Amino acid sequence: MKKCKPTYTAVVAALTLGAIYSGQAMAEDWTDQVTIGGFTSAVYQVTDQAEHFNGEEGITEDGSFQGTRMGLNINARLSDKVTMASQFLAIQGEDNYVTHLDWGFISYALSEEWTLRAGKIKYPAGIVNEYVAVGTLYPWIAPPTLLYTAEDSGPQATREAYTGFSGLWEHSIDDWTVGSDLFFGEVDLGSMIVRKLSGLTLRADWNEVFQAQATTFSGTMDNPAMAAMDGEKHAATLFGVKMDWNNVIGLAEWADVDMGSFTAGAGQTWYTTLGYRIDRWMPHVTYQDYEKGLTSMSPQEQHMTTYGLKYDLSRNTSLKVEYSTIETEQGTGLFTGSVDKSANMYGVAIDVTF
Amino acid sequence: MLKHKFKNGFMGLVLVGCLTSGTVLAEMVVITHPSSDTESLTMAEAKALFLKKKSSFPSGSDAVPGNQTEGSAIYDEFGKKVLKKKPQQLSSYWSKRVFSGKAMPPKVIGDDQAIKAWVAQTPGSLGYVDAGVVDDSVKVLLRVP
Numbered sequence: 001m002k003k004c005k006p007t008y009t010a011v012v013a014a015l016t017l018g019a020i021y022s023g024q025a026m027a028e029d030w031t032d033q034v035t036i037g038g039f040t041s042a043v044y045q046v047t048d049q050a051e052h053f054n055g056e057e058g059i060t061e062d063g064s065f066q067g068t069r070m071g072l073n074i075n076a077r078l079s080d081k082v083t084m085a086s087q088f089l090a091i092q093g094e095d096n097y098v099t100h101l102d103w104g105f106i107s108y109a110l111s112e113e114w115t116l117r118a119g120k121i122k123y124p125a126g127i128v129n130e131y132v133a134v135g136t137l138y139p140w141i142a143p144p145t146l147l148y149t150a151e152d153s154g155p156q157a158t159r160e161a162y163t164g165f166s167g168l169w170e171h172s173i174d175d176w177t178v179g180s181d182l183f184f185g186e187v188d189l190g191s192m193i194v195r196k197l198s199g200l201t202l203r204a205d206w207n208e209v210f211q212a213q214a215t216t217f218s219g220t221m222d223n224p225a226m227a228a229m230d231g232e233k234h235a236a237t238l239f240g241v242k243m244d245w246n247n248v249i250g251l252a253e254w255a256d257v258d259m260g261s262f263t264a265g266a267g268q269t270w271y272t273t274l275g276y277r278i279d280r281w282m283p284h285v286t287y288q289d290y291e292k293g294l295t296s297m298s299p300q301e302q303h304m305t306t307y308g309l310k311y312d313l314s315r316n317t318s319l320k321v322e323y324s325t326i327e328t329e330q331g332t333g334l335f336t337g338s339v340d341k342s343a344n345m346y347g348v349a350i351d352v353t354f
Numbered sequence: 355m356l357k358h359k360f361k362n363g364f365m366g367l368v369l370v371g372c373l374t375s376g377t378v379l380a381e382m383v384v385i386t387h388p389s390s391d392t393e394s395l396t397m398a399e400a401k402a403l404f405l406k407k408k409s410s411f412p413s414g415s416d417a418v419p420g421n422q423t424e425g426s427a428i429y430d431e432f433g434k435k436v437l438k439k440k441p442q443q444l445s446s447y448w449s450k451r452v453f454s455g456k457a458m459p460p461k462v463i464g465d466d467q468a469i470k471a472w473v474a475q476t477p478g479s480l481g482y483v484d485a486g487v488v489d490d491s492v493k494v495l496l497r498v499p
Contacts (some may be wrong), residue, residue: 085455130454
């Protein structure tokens with residue numbers, strides 16, 4: 001995850017404080033206008049390989065607390081039609097925790113069904129991406145890494161957040177809710193900026209039991225340091241379904257990424273998860289597949305199978321343990337260097353929302 | 355005779371269960387301020403308002419739902435019968451809405467008496483309580499058996 005620019009953070013922090021102040025001035029009881037929530041996850045994972053998995057600060061045989069984080073969420077209603085939402089996230093960095101604005105935006109309700117948003121907005125690609133940092137909301141220690149990783153070595157099918165505008169539509173009919181999110185903006189990745197980004201997400205939901213989501217987006221990569229990528233398009237299409245029915249939990253997502261003539265960046269990734277809730281326990285299994293640049297000089301192919309167990313200590317606290325096998329068929333996949341064809345990874349985590 | 359004994363035993367167990375569990379509720383009602391121009395709500399309309407998928411009554415006037423304390427018996431019962439969600443699913447629903455910045459949950463007002471008092475003095479408010487506590491200070495929009 002990338003730090004946002006300090007100036008932007010300052011502007012949004014000022015907006016946040018202003019929003020809270022406005023809320024206080026507007027209402028007799030300011031708690032009517034402001035909601036503060038938070039979450040934290042403590043994560044420890046270890047592999048049997050010397051190379052890092054999932055980035056330069058990723059997991060090795062020495063163990064890693066990568067993924068350990070704490071978030072603070074502030075939502076404020078400024079008027080009947082205007083709300084402000086923000087989330088600050090502190091994550092385990094190389095030597096210390098790094099705090100940044102995960103997202104922060106202003107919403108204007110045009111009607112009951114239409115909302116305009118502007119600011120730094122969570123990327124709507126990937127069925128769990130909008131709440132990807134909140135561990136209690138999904139079965140795994142981390143959402144399937146071969147699709148959700150933010151590392152350059154991954155598929156780059158989704159991102160943390162974009163800066164721009166969004167038109168959100170949501171319509172409910174009895175137990176059904178359908179919606180769309182039309183978005184435009186840019187993503188600053190530090191080494192590269194994806195400009196003129198535009199996309200559309202469609203959603204359908206039956207009573208939170210069955211959900212389906214499809215996203216397509218396209219932008220232009222601005223990367224002067226890497227001529228092969230500079231000026232090329234960065235496009236992706238994702239489909240996902242989710243089920244929480246009679247204690248059976250199921251998720252499946254597929255993504256296709258296209259980077260124009262930069263064939264090393266083109267690829268596909270998918271995963272499927274099946275779990276079963278037994279009172280507070282949920283055993284689950286996930287299979288992930290990732291292929292990238294198969295027609296290029298540096299093809300990557302990796303598969304991952306994860307066996308996990310989630311135990312709900314309370315409504316807002318979960319304990320998780322996992323064992324994964326990582327099969328690297330071509331290249332190094334999400335490892336930083338050459339590894340055994342078959343690697344093992346073990347993890348434990350505790351997630352809390354408050 | 356055996357059937358009669360079984361029936362009595364079963365009824366006894368049900369009665370003991372009702373007295374000891376404290377979670378079997380009588381009828382619930384959805385209430386609003388007496389000045390409201392809305393006379394009734396369907397189950398689907400109540401669900402949409404309490405899940406913040408709608409923000410106004412069918413008449414078009416603004417609706418401000420207030421909630422019972424999370425984890426209380428009536429909170430869970432209302433969740434199952436009207437919102438059609440188990441406690442864990444309801445908690446997950448609101449976490450997803452809050453942590454993606456899309457909606458804030460209804461403000462927690464408190465128990466039956468607190469909800470009734472709040473609704474009675476707040477035009478546009480919407481709450482749910484045990485039917486047994488209702489009086490003329492509030493208007494009943496929906497009965498949930």
